[in-house]
Amino acid sequence: MALATVSTWYGDINETLFERMKAIKLVICDVDGVFSDGRIYLGNSGEELKAFHTRDGFGVKALLNNGIRVAVVTGRQSQIVEQRMQALGVQDIVQGTTEKLAVYQRLAEKYQLENAQIASIGDDVPDVVMLQHAGLGVAPQDAHPWVQQQADYVTSMRGGFGAVRELSDLILLSQGHLQLHGGVSL
Template sequence: MHDTSRIDTCYGPVDEVVLQRARDIRLLICDVDGVLSDGLIYQGNQGEELKAFNVRDGYGIRCLLTSGIEVAIITGRSAKLVEDRCRTLGISHLYQGQTDKLSAFETLLGKLALTASQVAYIGDDLIDWPVMARVGLGIAVADAHPLLLPKADYVTHIRGGRGAVREVCDLVLLAQGKLEDAKGQSV
């Protein structure tokens, strides 16, 4: 963003235009690998897949949901543990195995009767750009692919899988005047 007006937050300075866009957000869409997780995949001898999820991100997602803001997942990979994590968090909009994330995004917009400007999307790699380019607030995590960083409306101060999603949840709630009253749950 090129706006010079910045607001100090607990995460550092944020362009005022980012907070203005965040006021209109009714849906947050997250990628999984590199956003909700650190991008590492652990594979056991029997082929089982493990990922670590940050409980702070989970708390932020619960705060959004209890504040009336929808949360969705659009991810290029498919894993049962992602389905389980979504169930634990109360995320009912899950699109796995999406090589064309834009198609899933369009389906979701129609399902929820939202406009693209009411959506924020958090990504970490080039596959996320087509959706990020369409939404009201396109966000890259701090350790996203170098070609994605300059294209984002906002780059988190925190890396993927380490609380970047919580940072975004807090900024959306702050912009909407809901942060102080937000109720989450450590899950």
């Protein structure tokens, strides 16, 4: 017996998983390997550079505009991340932490959310604890293979190339809020 699926731009999605997306009120994201391709560019003067995709930025703004909170939890500390996330309107930015589960729990408590109302996206071993607790654990297409095995959903897009936008689109589609007009790339 075949599983019931929902057809999306990103391929067919298990109907049960799609239904779970309807409950999401908070998306917690890692940065390196999720918003970026995971590479860190270092210049001769010590400057650090990362590339962020405007499609992911549009997805974050779309979530926020529809009342879905977005948080960033990352093990690295970077002014670039702070600037980018503030520009997108992300209020919960936690950097330099090795205690991702503790941060996840604080965010759930702060917003009085159950695990079923939280999605988390991450690409490597430190992110797995959040993926396992979240009602929807997501890994980008190029995440570590073990992380993909722990995820409920693996995006068709790679980290830094639209994985966050894919998750955003699917959540908004499931909730009937996906808009296909207006807006500005960010």
